[in-house]
Amino acid sequence: MTEKKSPEAEPSRRGFVVATAVASCAIAGVVGVPAAAFIATPLRSESGGGGKKYTVGKLDELVVGIPTKVSIIGDEVDAWTRSEKRRLGSVWLLRVSEKEVRALSVICPHLGCGIEIGNDLKSFACPCHDSTFGFDGVRAAGPSPRNMDALPVELGEGGVLTVTFQRFRIGISEKKEIG
């Protein structure tokens, strides 16, 4: 500092500095803290997890050994919008035997692309990074860190199939549900 510090000027100078600091910090704090909370709104998890159950069709519509992609139709709340009877996603269904159906998420565990039937028509393949899976969902080749994600499926009265539509974290080897 270039200016001379006289003994009596010092406290008042300090007073000004403190006043400036306090006032600026007060304003910054009262704006900054709510601002951080505002931006962090999405971290306040609202979906309880567990996934909801959706009716996806009937058992006799499926052929043993041949996967079928079905849509999940339901209501959705996206921020302020509430929409009804929307396509929320799809699920692969595979009738393993007369009385048993398996459901697999179409979302590739690698980086989240939609899994399709492979060119050989005998396996699942991800069109993005060439992960391949058997019809049973077991990883065969490619970068996917885990098998395709199985979803709980129930066979109800009259052969009605109900799938629990869950989503899982992408890119890790464990199957961990989101939400």
Next chain:
Amino acid sequence: MSLFSRLGDALDERTGHRALLRHALDEPVKGGARVSYVFGSVLTASILVQIVTGWLLMSAYAPSASTAWASVHYISHKMTMGWFIRGLHHFGSGATVVLLALHLAQTALFGAYKKPREMNWWFGLGLMGVVLGFSLTGYLLPWDQKGYWATRVATNIMGTVPVVGAAVQKLAQGGDSYGHHTLTRFYALHVGVLPAAFVALIVAHVALFRKHGVTPPAHADLKKVDKFFPKQLAYDALAALVAFAVVVALVVKDHGAPLDAPADPSSEYPARPEWYFLALFQLLKYFHGPLEMVGTLILPGVVATFLFALPLLDRKPGTALRGRLVWVGAIALGFLGIGALTMASKRADERDQGFQKARKVADERAAYANEIAMKGVPPEGPLVMLERDPKLRGEAIWKEKCSTCHTMDGKGGGSAPDLTGWGTKAWVAETMRDPDGVLRFKKSPFAGKMPSMTKAAPGEEADFHPMPDATIDAVASFVAGEGTPAQLALGKETFSNACNGCHALDGDGGDDDTDVAPDLARWGTLTWLRSQIANPAAGDTYKTGASDPGFKGHMPAFADDVDVKNDVDLIAQWIFTKAKGRAPTEQEIKDATAPKPKAPPAPTPAPTPAPEPAPSGSTAPSSSASPTPSASHS
């Protein structure tokens, strides 16, 4: 040497930040630091808060006619501290305008517009224009009634400018009327163009201020020189804190910014601009017809031109107030005028009962819209949300279709029965006593069709025996289905003797098809009411005779009405609720919409449920080249 100062040295060697900081902080304040110099800095602080809160709002706002209101509602009601952030932005904008006026007043009073600071005065006026532009564009963005109608007035004023008006208005609106592009354009101005213009002007404004320094009062001791830091900066910071505290207090007091009902082009709305534009608004009331432009463009133009020309008009050297009384007086007069007009506008609204009433209706609608939006807004937008809302839709249909003939709670047409208390015992009793009274069929085409149970028809006085009150009460109990078992039994018996000749019960009794007495088996239920609204002559209530053209003005079948046919259930439930003072139960709603059993009563067939959507089963992927015909629900 400490690590901290060594790091500082290293940084300074590379950036020269110390010289910069010194330049900023050691700015000489000629004549010493003064509280009267705080306004420019406080204004800057206020605008910084606007910028930060504006960024935050941008992160959650969606500018389109179907999403703007809903996203603002979401910010205010669902996001953490959203009400506070939006409140800061809303009240902060008002504070900015106030501070701007104070800054202008202070610099004008001190003569800071004079040579050599003319350019800086003009940059300041430019900034004022930009700030008012922020206010105007920002007011529209929530797309609520208030912003929508106030801004429409402003753009319509643009349209009255000679020659270019129509084109300017069309450009501002993004078309001939308000819609998506009005919002996207105003949004682009508000968050893109105006901020850029603001930054350019503020840089020039501050640079010139630094070049010329403060304008001390004429009597100031110029030998005394303070540096900006720390004294003036402390004054500035404390003043900014005071202004900020006022804004926060307003935000907390009102729990954030208001959000009016969603913009509705078809509504009548008592439009008022934001309070700092009220003076301009009031001015519009004084000039009519060809003089209209005096209020909208000429007077504001004169004020703007005067402010612009001030440094050129007042050229006498020196800033002493004595030499500038005319000019300072003119500015003071301007402020007084704005104040007086603002007060006059407020006063006029306070005294205007029509306005107060309209405002109350608007406030109720706003509160209700905000309430039902908590459940989410349909993708089509908040207007569709309101249209589909049973309460509002019911009210609207009642007003438009029913109350032209029927009365309820003292309001309505009066040519058809008063439905106040319909469905109750009291209503039946009143009908039995005075069927041709003003509350029932007096002005309707059915007047004279039903005899009174207590008054003799002219010429029949000799044979007439009025029905005793207790019997009337019993019959009313039976028809309305409310009363003690004894009453109901007596009512039933009396009904078969005295009423069943005209009124059928479930098709039993009554006359032929030309009979105009309604079947009373289900009278008072939602089922009866719904049938009556859908088609009064279908046999469930009245028979075909009731729709005879001879009964001029008979009730129409609303199942055939294009506006109402999809809302018959809704309006039936609305009237039921209003008349009986309770909402129908779920069972009642089910009964009213289910197929009715025909007489003689048969077991109710279970309504066939709509077939569940199921995936189309023909999706064997292995046999086709494109093997994933995503089996959507049919």
